[in-house]
Amino acid sequence: xxxxxxxxxxxxxxxxxxxxxxxxxxxxxxxxxxxxxxxxxxxxxxxxxxxxxxxxxxxxxxxxxxxxxxxxxxxxxxxxxxxxxxxxxxxxxxxxxxxxxxxxxxxxxxxxxxxxxxxxxxxxxxxxxxxxxxxxxxxxxxxxxxxxxxxxxxxxxxxxxxxxxxxxxxxxxxxxxxxxxxxxxxxxxxxxxxxxxxxxxxxxxxxxxxxxxxxxxxxxxxxxxxxxxxxxxxxxxxxxxxxxxxxxxxxxxxxxxxxxxxxxxxxxxxxxxxxxxxxxxxxxxxxxxxxxxxxxxxxxxxxxxxxxxxxxxxxxxxxxxxxxxxxxxxxxxxxxxxxxxxxxxxxxxxxxxxxxxxxxxxxxxxxxxxxxxxxxxxxxxxxxxxxxxxxxxxxxxxxxxxxxxxxxxxxxxxxxxxxxxxxxxxxxxxxxxxxxxxxxxxxxxxxxxxxxxxxxxxxxxxxxxxxxxxxxxxxxxxxxxxxxxxxxxxxxxxxxxxxxxxxxxxxxxxxxxxxxxxxxxxxxxxxxxxxxxxxxxxxxxxxxxxxxxxxxxxxxxxxxx
Numbered sequence: 001x002x003x004x005x006x007x008x009x010x011x012x013x014x015x016x017x018x019x020x021x022x023x024x025x026x027x028x029x030x031x032x033x034x035x036x037x038x039x040x041x042x043x044x045x046x047x048x049x050x051x052x053x054x055x056x057x058x059x060x061x062x063x064x065x066x067x068x069x070x071x072x073x074x075x076x077x078x079x080x081x082x083x084x085x086x087x088x089x090x091x092x093x094x095x096x097x098x099x100x101x102x103x104x105x106x107x108x109x110x111x112x113x114x115x116x117x118x119x120x121x122x123x124x125x126x127x128x129x130x131x132x133x134x135x136x137x138x139x140x141x142x143x144x145x146x147x148x149x150x151x152x153x154x155x156x157x158x159x160x161x162x163x164x165x166x167x168x169x170x171x172x173x174x175x176x177x178x179x180x181x182x183x184x185x186x187x188x189x190x191x192x193x194x195x196x197x198x199x200x201x202x203x204x205x206x207x208x209x210x211x212x213x214x215x216x217x218x219x220x221x222x223x224x225x226x227x228x229x230x231x232x233x234x235x236x237x238x239x240x241x242x243x244x245x246x247x248x249x250x251x252x253x254x255x256x257x258x259x260x261x262x263x264x265x266x267x268x269x270x271x272x273x274x275x276x277x278x279x280x281x282x283x284x285x286x287x288x289x290x291x292x293x294x295x296x297x298x299x300x301x302x303x304x305x306x307x308x309x310x311x312x313x314x315x316x317x318x319x320x321x322x323x324x325x326x327x328x329x330x331x332x333x334x335x336x337x338x339x340x341x342x343x344x345x346x347x348x349x350x351x352x353x354x355x356x357x358x359x360x361x362x363x364x365x366x367x368x369x370x371x372x373x374x375x376x377x378x379x380x381x382x383x384x385x386x387x388x389x390x391x392x393x394x395x396x397x398x399x400x401x402x403x404x405x406x407x408x409x410x411x412x413x414x415x416x417x418x419x420x421x422x423x424x425x426x427x428x429x430x431x432x433x434x435x436x437x438x439x440x441x442x443x444x445x446x447x448x449x450x451x452x453x454x455x456x457x458x459x460x461x462x463x464x465x466x467x468x469x470x471x472x473x474x475x476x477x478x479x480x481x482x483x484x485x486x487x488x489x490x491x492x493x494x495x496x497x498x499x500x501x502x503x504x505x506x507x508x509x510x511x512x513x514x515x516x517x518x519x520x521x522x523x524x525x526x527x528x529x530x531x532x533x534x535x536x537x538x539x540x541x542x543x544x545x546x547x548x549x550x551x552x553x554x555x556x557x558x559x560x561x
Contacts, residue, residue, distance in 0.1 A: 002048055003028045003046075003047070003075065003158075003160070004047060004048075004123070005020070005156075006044065006073055006156070009042055009196060010154060010194075011169055020166050028049040029050065033049075035047075040128075040190075043126075045073050047061065050359070051250075060072065062102065064093045072102055072125050072126075075143045075144075076123070079097075080117070080118035081099070084104065084213075085103075086216075087215075088107060098123070104117070105127075105134075114204040115212040118211065121138050131190040131191070132189065133155070133187075134187055136184070137182050139207060140394065140426075141183075142418055143406070144398075145180040146161045146180060148178070149176065150169060150171050152195065153193075153195030155196045156177075157180075161177050161332050178532070179398065182395075184203050185201075207426055209427060228450075232450060238428055239451075240269055240273070241425075242422030245422075246417045247274070251360055253358065253360045254356065255267045255363070258298070259298025259301065259462065260467070261445060261463065263364035265364070265458065266364050267283070268305075282309040283309065285309070286311045286313065287300070288314075288344045288351075289314070289344070302462055313348050317484055323346055327342050332403075333399070335399070335533050337537045339518050345408040349411065353414060359415060361417065363409075366418055366421035373444050376539035378442070379540075379542050380438065386434065386437070390430070390437070394426070449463055449464055493513040498512075501519075505523075507531065512545075
């Protein structure tokens with residue numbers, strides 16, 4: 001996990017512009033480099049490093065003797081860099097996994113490069129010999145990337161929008177800072193003046209398509225067919241493989257553990273594999289919640305079952321409320337459910353950074369979208385519509401759960417790893433017949449639970465524990481986190497302000513005091529940039545006025561039984 005930043009064609013002094021690069025210093029607390037591009041005095045790279053792999057030669061931009069005309073700044077992990085080296089005979093000059101990007105590009109161009117990378121990434125690749133700039137981002141946008149491109153060809157690129165919004169330029173940059181789309185690469189021409197012109201934006205991978213890099217995966221061809229035993233076995237094999245490849249690290253590995261199905265499965269498989277490869281330190285697991293909250297109790301049970309070194313962070317209401325503004329600043333969004341869920345994750349990440357030496361943090365993001373884990377999937381009109389909704393949620397992850405998971409951990413210099421969003425695992429799961437993937441017997445994620453039923457990885461009551469939103473599970477059953485937030489905010493926002501909300505904020509107007517309060521804070525830091533959030537996250541097929549699962553009938557009936 002790092003922070004990347006680059007400018008091409010700056011009219012202003014680069015020493016002034018580089019102050020913007022410091023806005024993302026939290027992403028790489030170990031080292032910083034600022035480097036001008038030879039022959040282009042108005043182009044530069046900035047890099048904040050979190051040293052996880054190759055602590056000696058991992059500084060960026062990466063340049064190697066074999067390709068002196070290539071400059072690479074990337075944030076991410078490429079899990080198959082050794083397999084690609086073996087397949088194509090690449091001669092690496094460092095131990096940095098990202099070096100493979102230079103070799104792939106030299107061998108087959110940008111299309112093959114982006115398509116063959118098994119991992120999470122956002123990168124800026126400069127080819128001064130052919131005067132091209134390339135930007136690319138992984139399928140689900142697990143690693144963030146923002147850009148600004150003005151009409152006169154000034155390009156700014158950064159891991160977070162906050163590193164671009166105060167750039168100086170002769171024309172306004174205000175409305176043009178935007179997220180770079182996941183699963184895409186862009187080709188830009190670099191002019192002698194240092195300015196750029198966009199040539200094409202190409203989608204190189206969709207979540208349903210089996211990725212090209214399967215050809216050199218460590219797990220070979222799986223049995224075909226959709227009989228239940230074959231499917232269950234394939235799910236277990238691919239998920240275990242997804243966790244195994246993410247063990248690549250020279251820093252201590254830890255795991256977030258809410259006690260729900262997703263994080264519990266990740267923690268259990270992770271600990272099993274760490275033992276197999278003889279990692280000689282205990283796995284630290286981390287839970288946050290109010291005293292005796294459902295998440296804390298369930299996480300405690302999982303930790304005891306798998307044998308992790310478990311840490312509990314007790315959340316008090318005042319601490320959570322005080323964190324709201326810094327959380328919104330980190331997130332760069334005003335989405336209601338994202339902010340609610342981020343407060344706990346932000347505070348547990350803060351604890352990990354201050355009190356432990358775990359740096360590489362595993363988490364369960366992506367499972368709800370992939371395996372139809374949200375409560376409202378029970379109301380899907382048909383298996384086909386449920387499958388379509390699952391794909392829509394996966395495509396929008398970069399706006400919601402993946403954004404939350406990245407920013408809350410990166411704010412404290414941690415590196416997140418999300419095995420549920422493994423390219424091969426997701427494409428296989430999405431290839432299964434729609435009727436296999438829907439909730440069954442009143443239980444969401446039924447197929448995933450069934451696949452691990454006989455594994456003894458988890459206690460049965462955890463494997464079949466109903467869905468809890470992270471923002472709800474950290475509070476008590478009697479009073480959920482969202483209602484605690486609402487009670488506080490009710491005193492902060494006047495009724496009259498809410499009545500006039502649509503006039504003040506015509507795009508995505510706030511409908512509640514809570515959303516108004518979040519929007520005010522967002523606009524304070526990112527005025528006029530509300531379009532970064534196309535729409536609020538809300539459940540479908542139900543008449544919901546709030547994104548919390550606890551407001552839905554299915555949840556209420558399950559807890560009342």
